Amino acid sequence: MTTDLKQIDPARITRFLNLSTRQISPNVTSALQQARLKALSRQKTRSHILALSSEQGTIHSLFSSLSAQHWVAAGLLVAIFVIGSGYWQHIQQEEQIADTDVAILTDDLPIDAFVD
Amino acid sequence: MAWFRAGQTIICYHVYNNQGEFKLSSPVELDQFLSSVERRAYKHALFAVHDEHAALDIVQDAMLKLAEKYGDKPAGELPLLFQRILQNTIRDYFRRQKVRSSWLTLFSGLQSRQEDEEFDPLEVIEDEENRTAPPAPDQSLQQSQIIAIIEQALEQLPARQREAFLLRYWEGLDTTETAEAMGCTEGSVKTHCSRAVHALAVTLRAKGVDLP
Numbered sequence: 001m002t003t004d005l006k007q008i009d010p011a012r013i014t015r016f017l018n019l020s021t022r023q024i025s026p027n028v029t030s031a032l033q034q035a036r037l038k039a040l041s042r043q044k045t046r047s048h049i050l051a052l053s054s055e056q057g058t059i060h061s062l063f064s065s066l067s068a069q070h071w072v073a074a075g076l077l078v079a080i081f082v083i084g085s086g087y088w089q090h091i092q093q094e095e096q097i098a099d100t101d102v103a104i105l106t107d108d109l110p111i112d113a114f115v116d
Numbered sequence: 117m118a119w120f121r122a123g124q125t126i127i128c129y130h131v132y133n134n135q136g137e138f139k140l141s142s143p144v145e146l147d148q149f150l151s152s153v154e155r156r157a158y159k160h161a162l163f164a165v166h167d168e169h170a171a172l173d174i175v176q177d178a179m180l181k182l183a184e185k186y187g188d189k190p191a192g193e194l195p196l197l198f199q200r201i202l203q204n205t206i207r208d209y210f211r212r213q214k215v216r217s218s219w220l221t222l223f224s225g226l227q228s229r230q231e232d233e234e235f236d237p238l239e240v241i242e243d244e245e246n247r248t249a250p251p252a253p254d255q256s257l258q259q260s261q262i263i264a265i266i267e268q269a270l271e272q273l274p275a276r277q278r279e280a281f282l283l284r285y286w287e288g289l290d291t292t293e294t295a296e297a298m299g300c301t302e303g304s305v306k307t308h309c310s311r312a313v314h315a316l317a318v319t320l321r322a323k324g325v326d327l328p
Contacts, residue, residue, distance in 0.1 A: 008317040010285035012327040013266055017286055020263045021155035028168065032154045035176035040147055042180060043187035 141191040149194045150179055153287075157202055160282055163270050164206050174209055178202040199283055199297040262325055269319040273312055276300075280308035281316075 024032075141149075154175060161171035178201045186197050270278055276298070283294045284305065295302045320327065 008313060008320070008327070010281065010313055013316060014286045016259075016263050016266050016327070017156075017159065019259065020267060021159060023260070023263070024155055024158065028158065028172065029155070031172050032158060032175065035172070035179050036147065036150045036154055038176070039150060039179035039183035040143055043143055043146055043183040044185060045188065 141187065141189060141194060145191040146183060146187060146194065149191065149198070150182075153195070153198060154179070156282075156286060157198070160202060161206060163267065163278060163282075164275065165209060166271065170209060174202070174205050178205045181205070195287070196289065196293050196297060199287060199289065199293075200299075203279060203297060203299075262327070265320065265323050265325050266316075269316050272319070273315055276304075277308045277312035277315065280305050281312035284309050 157175045157178065158171055161174040162168065165171055165174065178198065181201045182194065182198050186194070189197065270281070273281070279298055280294060283289050283297055284291070289297060291302045291305050294305045298305065
């Protein structure tokens with residue numbers, strides 16, 4: 001069977017290429033092994049995530065490689081937190097104003113309120 | 117699973133890859149991958165640069181770059197990443213060689229040559245290994261001769277055709293992955309592969325090789 005000019009199966013060629021890798025000299029295979037071990041010793045380690053702990057009052061700085069979706073979710077959480085805390089502060093201020101108004105009406109303000 | 121605490125609330129989440137699996141390549145996985153690819157990578161580089169030492173350096177550089185920059189990627193992404201790095205490292209080698217030979221040519225023209233110190237800049241990049249040496253005596257002569265002919269034919273291919281052929285058929289990358297590794301379009305990959313296969317078929321037939 002002769003080799004067809006246009007229809008040679010690449011797999012027949014790669015089969016011989018695979019055989020050729022077994023003919024690599026021991027010196028070269030040893031050098032390749034050394035290169036591999038050197039690369040493994042420098043493998044990039046996993047990154048960590050940022051975490052907050054309110055009880056211990058410490059910040060555990062961990063960073064992780066999050067996807068864009070996770071960053072969006074984290075951003076939404078931060079936005080909700082910011083908006084919520086702002087609303088809470090607004091409520092607190094209104095309550096404080098209301099308390100002051102009540103105190104004025106009941107003439108129950110401390111003397112410091114009249115001192116400039 | 118990762119977590120963090122906000123006040124009295126603990127928020128937990130998982131880091132997933134595109135397949136919905138939480139899996140980054142471990143040292144064992146990276147070792148397994150590099151073990152499986154290192155010999156082919158060496159052959160890739162050798163076909164391109166025709167120098168054993170340079171080919172070894174190229175493979176070592178590629179392994180280091182993969183481990184240092186992408187060692188935390190999922191194991192499934194390592195093959196394509198490595199092939200891209202390998203091809204880029206081979207190109208970097210040729211760029212350095214071009215610059216080096218330009219400087220050597222310049223200096224050789226400026227320096228006065230003495231009888232016992234003749235210097236040929238081409239010797240710097242000349243392959244010191246005789247790769248047309250006969251195969252080892254304990255191996256099948258016909259098989260070794262076919263291998264030598266195939267390797268010679270691959271070396272004679274234009275670089276892009278050889279890259280496309282090896283990535284597509286030897287590394288098993290699909291057309292899309294091959295295009296990404298080579299930095300070209302899928303159409304170019306198909307063209308390069310088609311021409312490579314045709315050229316190899318012509319060469320093998322001319323040398324009377326009948327692949328079993």
